[in-house]
Amino acid sequence: MGRRPNKRHGTANRPDPNRPRFYGRHAVYAALDNPERKLRKLYGTHEELAKIVIPEGLRVQYGDAQDLARLVPHDAPHQGLVLELEPLEDPWLDEVLSDPDPMAPLVLLDQVTDPHNVGAIIRSAAAFGARAIITQDRHSPPESGALARAASGALEILPWIRVVNLARALDEIAEAGYWRVGLAGEADLPLAEALTPAPIALVLGAEGEGMRHNTREHCDVVARLPIRRTVESLNVSNAAAIALYAIAAR
Template sequence: MSQNRERNDRKGGKKQPFSARTSKASDTPRPGGWNPNPPPKSFADSRPRPPARGKVDADNLIWGRHPVLAALANPARKGMGRLMATPDRAAEIERDGLAPHGHAVEVMEAQALDRIVPVGAVHQGLVFKVAPLEGVGLEDFAEPASGIIVMLDQLTDPQNVGAIFRSALAFGARGIVVQDRHSPALAGALAKAAAGATERLPCARVTNLSRALERLADLGWRAVGLDGAAEETLDQALDHQPTVLVMGSEGDGIRRLVAEHCDALAQIPMPGGFESLNVSNAAAVALYEAAKKQTP
């Protein structure tokens, strides 16, 4: 029906079609009655609407079987948090003693857990509401100098950071160093991607990465930064000394001042002619190469 207002032509003897008549009070639907000319509905109005969800604070949540069980096994979590599980997961925790630090299980249905975690999160029947880990001091894992440390320069994507934690633990890294102001919390999607590695691998959150590299150098560490434009390859730059692998963000790479505090910059050679590795893939390759150099 046209949206333009149409005049009443009754005085001229013309009879308007029903659909064009001006509405009268009698046309107003009564409770329980039927409106013969309802207002048009848009397609969006006719679609079913999902139930309203509250705001999710993912920085205070850990979900998924491996991340939650790793958190429960971490002595630093003793006396902390709210553990929620589906009936089958709760039975598994009780049967296998998977909450060794006394966390009581709050049993919920899966649909209730769906409303607690972010949309699309795969909780696998386990959600742990707990504050993120505070982190440790740099010297806690840098002394004595031995092995590998990973430093992340302004990596903010939780999936990438979580994957790097997982690779770093797999290849025996001593710990991870991040800048406090530009790093995601060790929870939520990051903890899920790390599959429990954030609970087992120490992380130092420092104010200034350049000063952290200076301190590590004083303790006997040698820093190698990954840079796609470097002249040396990773194999050429690495040696048997205790090594700090410095990784930059995918967009900007290692910042200038941080790069200047590295002892060497190196690239991962890609004979395929296409730089297709994201930062978490590059970190896994670098950790593998560095671990080989550390082997006696």
């Protein structure tokens, strides 16, 4: 007879991909405060649950830290709170493009799939006043606890638009009056010289591979950050934060 599977890795504790589990105070608090969220069940320690106002009708289950650890990835810092919920409904691109704001850039990610990077980019985008983040539906991570924790609550306030075809979306963005700026380490033009007073759509590619050729062809200009040539590149989330600061400081 085979060994009984470890309870931590059993199917009973695996989250439903259609109902992710957020963990950590920032991600859980922000989701609880978002009226657009459909909440399913809140798990927590007595100490942490005593600190918050629990929405009426939300199911609650008390447990200790070890109980909660079984609900999240190994060594994930749940901080005594785990919230099972449903992903937010995707907004439409034309809703954002109907009223361009010169001070609020769009951020487009070309096959950036790491949830920690996407979450960190969402956090920076919200911090610097971006209008929305745009990704492909098939080449981007779903909402998850890791992504929500990296976003530190910003997932609840920044619209996330998923499109079928990124190149087609870039065409629509140009028609709406945005100046499309791709970021690539090998570009000759510094980012500061690529920016204009028009609304900016910042395009970033996957770490290592960068933007795909077709995506690059749909940018008005490709620019680089002014980093030393002795450093090959920056992590995509770090590059996004620096670029968004440059756009905000125009």
